[in-house]
Structures are given as structure tokens and as C-alpha cells.
Amino acid sequence: MDAHHARYPFFESARQAVGEAGVDLVTLIREGHPAVERGRERVQRALVAGTVEQASDQRVDARTEVLSYPIARVLVSLVDAPGAVEKYAASEATTAHERFVEEFERGRQSTLGGDPLTLDAVLREFDLASVVRSDGTDTDPTEYRVAVGTYLDLAPAGDDWRLVTRELADGWVTVTRRELYDLLERAVERRVADGLPLTVPEEIADPLAAVVSEVESALATATYPRSFDRVDPGSFPPCMQALLDRARSDEESLSAAGRFALVSFLGALGMDGEAATTLVGSADESLAYAADRLDGGLYPPPSCSTMQAYDVCIDPDDRCATIDHPLEYYAEALE
Amino acid sequence: MNQRTREYLRGRFGDHYRRVSVELPPATDRREWGYIPFTSSEGTTMVRHKSAFDVGDLGTFLTRERPRHVYFSAGRYDDPGARSMNEKGWNESDLVFDLDADHLPGVDPEEDSYASMLATCKEALERLLVFLEEDFGFDDMTVVFSGGRGYHVHVRDESVRSLDRDQRREVVDFVRGLGLEDVSQLTTVETVAGMGLKNPVEKRTLRTDGGWGQRVQSRLVALADEVREMDEEAGVARLQEFEGIGEKGATTLYNAVTNNYEQVAAGNLEAAGQYTRKLAQLFLERAVVEDGAPIDEPVTTDINRLIRLPGSLHGGSGLAVTRIARDDLDAFDPLVDAVPETFVDHDIRVDSPVERTVELQGETHNIPEGIATVRECVGVHLMARGDAEKASE
Numbered sequence: 001m002d003a004h005h006a007r008y009p010f011f012e013s014a015r016q017a018v019g020e021a022g023v024d025l026v027t028l029i030r031e032g033h034p035a036v037e038r039g040r041e042r043v044q045r046a047l048v049a050g051t052v053e054q055a056s057d058q059r060v061d062a063r064t065e066v067l068s069y070p071i072a073r074v075l076v077s078l079v080d081a082p083g084a085v086e087k088y089a090a091s092e093a094t095t096a097h098e099r100f101v102e103e104f105e106r107g108r109q110s111t112l113g114g115d116p117l118t119l120d121a122v123l124r125e126f127d128l129a130s131v132v133r134s135d136g137t138d139t140d141p142t143e144y145r146v147a148v149g150t151y152l153d154l155a156p157a158g159d160d161w162r163l164v165t166r167e168l169a170d171g172w173v174t175v176t177r178r179e180l181y182d183l184l185e186r187a188v189e190r191r192v193a194d195g196l197p198l199t200v201p202e203e204i205a206d207p208l209a210a211v212v213s214e215v216e217s218a219l220a221t222a223t224y225p226r227s228f229d230r231v232d233p234g235s236f237p238p239c240m241q242a243l244l245d246r247a248r249s250d251e252e253s254l255s256a257a258g259r260f261a262l263v264s265f266l267g268a269l270g271m272d273g274e275a276a277t278t279l280v281g282s283a284d285e286s287l288a289y290a291a292d293r294l295d296g297g298l299y300p301p302p303s304c305s306t307m308q309a310y311d312v313c314i315d316p317d318d319r320c321a322t323i324d325h326p327l328e329y330y331a332e333a334l335e
Numbered sequence: 336m337n338q339r340t341r342e343y344l345r346g347r348f349g350d351h352y353r354r355v356s357v358e359l360p361p362a363t364d365r366r367e368w369g370y371i372p373f374t375s376s377e378g379t380t381m382v383r384h385k386s387a388f389d390v391g392d393l394g395t396f397l398t399r400e401r402p403r404h405v406y407f408s409a410g411r412y413d414d415p416g417a418r419s420m421n422e423k424g425w426n427e428s429d430l431v432f433d434l435d436a437d438h439l440p441g442v443d444p445e446e447d448s449y450a451s452m453l454a455t456c457k458e459a460l461e462r463l464l465v466f467l468e469e470d471f472g473f474d475d476m477t478v479v480f481s482g483g484r485g486y487h488v489h490v491r492d493e494s495v496r497s498l499d500r501d502q503r504r505e506v507v508d509f510v511r512g513l514g515l516e517d518v519s520q521l522t523t524v525e526t527v528a529g530m531g532l533k534n535p536v537e538k539r540t541l542r543t544d545g546g547w548g549q550r551v552q553s554r555l556v557a558l559a560d561e562v563r564e565m566d567e568e569a570g571v572a573r574l575q576e577f578e579g580i581g582e583k584g585a586t587t588l589y590n591a592v593t594n595n596y597e598q599v600a601a602g603n604l605e606a607a608g609q610y611t612r613k614l615a616q617l618f619l620e621r622a623v624v625e626d627g628a629p630i631d632e633p634v635t636t637d638i639n640r641l642i643r644l645p646g647s648l649h650g651g652s653g654l655a656v657t658r659i660a661r662d663d664l665d666a667f668d669p670l671v672d673a674v675p676e677t678f679v680d681h682d683i684r685v686d687s688p689v690e691r692t693v694e695l696q697g698e699t700h701n702i703p704e705g706i707a708t709v710r711e712c713v714g715v716h717l718m719a720r721g722d723a724e725k726a727s728e
Contacts, residue, residue, distance in 0.1 A: 149498065152498055
């Protein structure tokens with residue numbers, strides 16, 4: 001298990017290294033290996049801060065870092081908060097993006113040693129080598145071409161990614177280097193989310209119960225209005241009204257980020273799963289599923305900046321300029 | 336449609352299916368099958384959720400059941416015969432495009448003849464194929480005359496079969512040019528400092544390597560080529576023909592295309608101040624109207640859609656749902672080439688409540704009111720449409 005594996009523990013080679021090392025997860029957990037603590041941090045930071053980077057400067061060793069990933073996957077599967085899996089995968093991907101951009105762009109040695117990662121290696125890792133091309137002989141291309149099927153599969157939401165505005169010729173979409181990195185981030189997110197949530201056997205879940213509740217209580221502390229005496233959709237901020245309309249519509253479906261934002265917002269208003277489903281209607285099955293897992297707003301709804309980052313800040317109005325959390329908007333609108 | 340007409344058509348559809356062999360789509364046994372029988376009720380009830388196993392040998396099924404319409408799914412499933420989509424277990428879907436003359440701009444279904452609606456639709460099909468072949472570069476495409484009022488294109492390239500609804504909507508928007516409102520959506524922005532200016536300026540350049548940006552650029556280049564051959568007076572007059580371009584703008588543009596042609600041709604929208612951009616905006620609006628393919632969106636985005644089976648008969652026209660080889664498309668005339676051989680050799684007697692004209696087999700057939708003897712394909716067409724009943728021989 002080397003530095004590459006530590007930085008990119010979702011790579012196939014890392015998974016193999018863990019397999020070959022014959023690590024037994026149960027033993028690791030029972031003995032309180034440092035990977036368990038790092039795994040907790042990984043999940044908690046992912047859900048609260050949107051990154052899986054360590055908070056402290058004291059780096060753990062490569063082996064601990066690699067092993068913290070399978071443990072984090074177990075933990076996030078046990079955390080009882082709607083959207084936790086999606087948010088975790090997105091945060092792993094954001095961190096991976098930062099890391100590989102740093103390596104690609106600066107050719108910089110990783111802080112844990114080893115050769116810098118190349119773009120080709122990442123493309124191969126995600127089976128993208130044959131569907132991403134650069135032009136000709138340029139050794140440092142600024143533009144790439146991505147096969148249109150792959151482009152549609154990986155493009156994030158947002159106007160800049162609309163295919164209709166894109167250069168498309170003979171099945172290839174032109175993207176900038178930065179945009180290619182965004183597509184890779186989505187590939188990472190997909191890889192991390194694959195298989196989650198895991199079905200965790202009791203022999204693993206039981207010894208982790210304390211760690212899981214530590215994560216859950218961290219989620220429950222946040223700085224926004226926390227108590228409301230009524231649910232009045234007419235006072236919802238425009239983003240939540242729009243998401244609610246979409247969720248109620250048969251024609252549109254919510255993005256994962258949109259679903260999470262809406263469900264956690266409703267949860268924060270004190271709605272339980274049944275109340276939320278009644279409000280929204282049952283048009284959206286995955287929303288009903290997420291709403292069923294609501295637990296008194298355990299999971300903090302995203303702030304305005306997070307809403308913007310996920311492209312679900314919709315039709316902001318004048319009041320939006322004065323607040324930075326959808327719940328603040330609601331609190332003011334209720335008064 | 337009365338009983339005699341229904342039994343006649345059903346019998347003759349059966350004769351047809353005995354004569355021809357219908358080619359199956361790939362992955363036949365992973366698709367859902369459906370059909371509409373010839374029934375007495377007015378409502379059309381589709382029998383669906385059938386697997387290839389339920390249908391059995393297709394040729395035997397068609398000659399035995401003699402359905403009025405036959406469909407197969409764009410989707411491929413683990414269990415195509417299951418009653419609900421959840422139970423079916425979706426794997427992937429062909430990407431299907433539908434052009435329906437009824438919904439095309441410039442077509443009035445009340446006024447236009449069947450032949451002219453189909454001709455308009457074929458033009459739209461050619462525009463669609465430019466997108467599918469040149470922009471998307473698809474390889475595995477089947478072009479089909481629907482037997483009714485339009486054309487279908489089935490795309491089976493592996494790279495698109497797993498696309499979900501939202502991703503398919505992106506494809507729809509692309510071929511329709513939907514969501515393109517401002518030409519700046521098709522540009523890259525570079526911030527240029529200096530040049531004696533206090534503030535840095537934005538330089539917008541069309542993205543011209545394919546797609547809609549290229550369609551705008553080719554129009555700009557064509558106009559530039561035209562105008563630079565003219566003297567100033569003629570060139571300025573030509574440019575003033577464009578809405579929003581006055582004499583000052585036309586003069587600026589004329590100077591740009593004569594002195595700065597390379598920049599204009601490369602898609603530099605600042606080549607003549609605001610005026611290049613104004614022109615580009617006009618050309619974008621034109622491109623969407625002239626090049627866009629007005630496909631029926633729900634067909635393309637519905638991954639579980641049932642589509643008419645190529646090679647089967649369309650029970651509302653008596654014409655064959657006809658695969659068209661790409662090289663034969665130019666010459667293809669649906670009202671000649673989709674007339675089933677089975678129905679061309681005989682004359683039959685039909686009863687039409689009003690006088691009618693039918694264009695078929697390259698001829699115009701005048702049908703008088705009342706009972707008349709007509710070529711069978713004409714009679715079948717009228718009866719299938721509900722415009723005539725079978726008269727006794």
C-alpha cells in the first residue's frame with residue numbers, strides 16, 4: 001500500500017493491495033486500529049465540510065489512510081441521515097479532484113512520496129482511455145475531445161454543460177482541460193457511490209456503533225435557525241419552492257443534490273417522513289425513500305453557497321441577497 | 336369500419352404476412368412486444384407486455400393473429416414479458432427519433448395532401464440525419480418510413496444505449512436547437528488587456544468545431560464571402576438588409592470583411608464591434624429554424640417506448656413500415672415504395688361516402704362517391720384510414 005493508494009483509495013490497484021494484504025476488517029475494528037478513527041474523520045469531514053482531507057497536519061501513514069476508505073464506506077452506510085451516501089461520494093470526488101489536479105498541473109510529487117499521477121493513468125483507471133482524446137502531437141493540450149456518450153454520462157448539471165451549446169463533431173465533444181477534470185470528478189463520484197450503502201453485518205456494525213453516533217451528533221450541530229412552529233410552503237425560499245414543484249411534477253425529476261436539499265430542509269422544519277411525503281406527493285420514489293429516512297433534521301440542510309455549488313440555487317430573489325442559508329430565509333419570511 | 340371491411344383487411348394482412356418474411360430487430364428476445372388486433376370496438380386496445388417467447392415465431396404469429404399494428408420496445412430487459420416496468424428490469428434502450436408530419440412547422444394536416452406532408456417530413460428527416468451522422472457520428476442507424484405520417488430513426492450504437500431520460504433530452508435539445516437564445520452561449524470569452532484601453536475588454540469567439548457554433552459561423556462566412564466580392568456601395572446595401580444593421584453598422588461590417596476577413600471567418604465576434612455579434616445572433620435564430628430537426632421529444636426520451644416494427648403493415652394506411660437503405664433515401668417515395676406488393680395486382684370494389692382523391696404508386700386515383708372498382712392498394716388505403724368500406728364483389 002503506497003502513496004498513490006493512500007491518495008486514491010478507490011482505485012482498483014488500492015482495492016487489490018488491500019485484498020493482497022489479507023486485512024480483516026473485523027479484526028481492524030475490534031482492535032481499534034487508527035484506520036477506524038481516520039475512517040470516522042473521513043466520513044464526518046465529508047458530510048460536514050465537503051472534503052475528506054485530514055483536519056490536522058499530523059499525517060497518518062499510507063496503510064492507515066488506505067484502510068480508512070473501506071472503513072469509511074462501512075461507516076457512511078451505517079450513518080442514519082438522508083443523502084449521506086450521495087454527499088460522502090461527492091466529497092470523496094471533490095478531494096480526489098483537488099489532488100489529481102495538483103499532481104497533473106504541477107507535476108508535483110505527492111506529499112507522501114512517489115511519482116506524480118498522470119492524466120493517462122486516471123483515464124485508464126476509469127476505462128476512459130479510448131473515449132477521451134487530445135489533439136495531435138501537443139504534449140500539453142488545453143483541449144480534449146470526449147466521446148458524446150461518455151460526455152452525456154459524466155457531465156454535471158449546469159448551463160455550461162448543455163450539449164446544445166457545445167462543439168460536437170463526428171461523435172466527439174470538445175472540452176477544456178479543466179472541464180475534463182470535472183468529468184473525471186464525476187467518474188470518481190460514481191465509483192465511490194457504487195455499491196453504497198453497504199449491507200453491514202452485525203459483527204462489524206456493533207463495534208462501530210459508538211463511532212457512528214459520534215458522526216451523527218456532529219451532523220446535528222450547525223448554525224442556522226433550528227426551530228419553527230409551522231410549515232408554510234408559501235414562505236419557502238425560491239429554491240425550495242422550485243425543488244418542491246419539481247418533486248411534485250411527473251415530468252421533471254430532482255437531481256441527487258436537489259433531492260437532498262429539499263428533504264433535509266423539510267426535515268429541519270420538523271417534518272417526519274410521512275409529513276414530507278404527504279407534502280410532496282409520491283411522484284418521486286427516491287424522494288419518498290429519502291424522506292422516510294428523515295430523523296428530525298439530523299442532517300443539516302445545505303447552505304446557500306452549497307446550493308449554488310450544486311446548481312440548485314434557483315431564482316434567488318432580493319431577500320436571498322441578505323441571507324446565507326435557506327432556513328434563515330424561511331425564518332425571516334415567517335415573521 | 337364495419338365487419339366486412341375489418342374481416343377483409345385482416346384476411347389480406349394475413350395473406351401479406353404469408354408472402355413476406357419480416358426481419359427481426361437485434362436482441363429480439365430481450366424486448367417487449369405489443370400489437371393492436373383488428374377488433375370491432377372503436378377504442379384501440381393494445382396487447383402488450385409480451386416477450387418473444389409469448390409471441391413465438393414472429394412469422395407464424397403474424398400470419399395467425401393478423402394484427403392491425405405491431406410494435407416492439409426500444410428497451411431491452413431482463414424479463415420483457417413482466418407486467419410492470421420495475422419487474423421487467425431495464426438494461427438499455429435504442430435511441431429512437433420520430434418525425435411526425437402532423438407536428439411539423441409549416442404543415443396543416445387539414446389542408447395539406449398526404450403526399451405533400453410526407454415530402455415536408457422527408458426534408459426534416461434529412462436535417463435530422465445531418466445531426467446524427469455529422470455531429471453525433473452514429474454508425475448503427477436504421478431509417479424507417481413509419482407507414483403513417485412520418486419517419487423513424489433507430490440508433491443502436493453501444494455508446495448511447497445506456498443513456499437515461501435526462502441524457503436523451505440533451506440529445507433532443509441538440510437536434511432541435513432548444514435552449515439556444517443568445518449567441519454568446521456558443522462562444523469562448525477571452526479577457527484582453529491593454530491595447531490602449533483603460534479596462535480590459537472581453538473578446539468573444541464562436542466555438543466553431545462542430546455543433547451550432549459551426550452552423551452560425553458557416554452562415555457568417557457565406558455572407559462575408561458574398562459581400563467582399565461587392566464594391567462598397569453594393570456591399571453596404573446588402574448588409575443593411577439585415578434587421579438591426581443600419582448604414583453605420585453595414586459600413587463597419589463591410590470594412591471588417593474586406594480588411595479583416597480572417598478574423599470574421601474565424602468567428603471573432605468583436606471583428607466589427609457590436610455588429611458582428613448582432614449578425615451572429617440573427618444567424619443563430621435562422622440556423623435553429625432552418626437546420627433544426629423538429630422531432631417528437633417524448634418518443635426519444637421514453638426509454639420504454641414501443642415502436643412500430645419495420646416490415647409490418649400500418650393498419651391505419653395499409654402501407655408497409657419500410658426500412659430504407661441510406662443510399663436509397665434520396666429516391667425513396669413512400670407512396671410508391673411502401674405499397675405492399677400483395678395489394679397491387681387486383682382490383683376490388685369499395686364504397687366511399689364522398690368523392691376522394693388518392694395519390695399512390697405515382698398516380699392520382701379519383702374515387703367517386705358510392706361504390707367503385709379501384710386498385711386493391713388504393714382500396715386498402717382508403718379502408719384502413721376509415722374513408723371507405725368494403726363493397727361486395
